[in-house]
Amino acid sequence: MNFLLYTAFAILLFYCLKKAYNNTKDIVINKINIDQDQSIGKINPKLTILQLSDLHLENISVSPAELYEKLKDMPIDLIALTGDFLDRKRTIPKLVPYLKVLNKLNAKYGIYAVLGNHDYVLQDQNLQTLIKTLEKYNCKVMRNEYEQIFVQGRPVNIIGIDDFSTKRSNLESSYEGIKKGTNLVLTHDPNIVLHMKKYHFDYLLAGHFHGGQICYPKAYHLAKMGKLPRMNIIKGLHMYDGKPFYINEGLGQTGVNIRVGSRPEITIHELPLAASLAKPATAI
Secondary structure (H helix, E strand, C coil), X not given: CHHHHHHHHHHHHHHHHHHHHHHXXXXXXXXXXXXXXXXXXXXXXXXXXXXXXXXXXXXXXXXXHHHXXXXXXXXXXXXXXXXXXXXXXXXXXXXXXXXHHHHHCCCCCCEEXXXXXXXXXXXXXXXXXXXXXXXXXXXXXXXXXXXXXXXXXXXXXXXXXXXXXXXXXXXXXHHCCCCCCEEEEECCCHHHHHHCCCCCCCEEEECCCXXXXXXXXXXXXXXXXXXXXXXXXXXEEEEECCEEEEECCCCCCCCCCCCECCCCEEEEEEEECCCCCCCCCCCC
């Protein structure tokens, strides 16, 4: 009798683990339009942004070729990579084919990246190797700085804020000298939004939480990862202090390569660009 129970339990466990692993291949592509006023959206141009986050290349179930097939026919203006590429030196070469795929997408305004807490597990020369690899394949790595681009004549400030969870964020440096324009913030840990009352953004993209990755039934284990999870804000589109931000569930996994109650995510964002700005979008 005990043998039958153990066998049944083993079969059930195997089934659950297999299903949880298969979930890591079930990529969701979400398209987000933050413009609530469609009449404005018809007048003003939009910036189409591909966001990828949390590749965690030690545990990822989508190949570069599969990623390309999912994205090759999508019109993309800009690619935003919001951190946690990997955390082991030996994994850095695995990043290259993914970067080649992103370059094949020919994003009109380029590829911008910020680093996450797992990237900072690498130190000294290994961290520099990661950064140089990203830069070699045309990724602008932003560490508390901004760059202005023009989209159909409209200024857009791309603001890269370094990782908040490892205490590397510097809002003052990120916004230093900023000019008038639509402010797009890229960062890894979304908890930074709770500290940006004096720093304007029109849209903020982040990752970090993996949508819980393993939710049973809720992602209770995320409580230690800051105030946002304790507010049940772990994925998707949210507003804070009247400003919209999006938390991507990520493409890869940490710990074990399984997902329960979450899915790997690719996100396409349409950001409307203001026709004119009455005042500089600067820190106050």
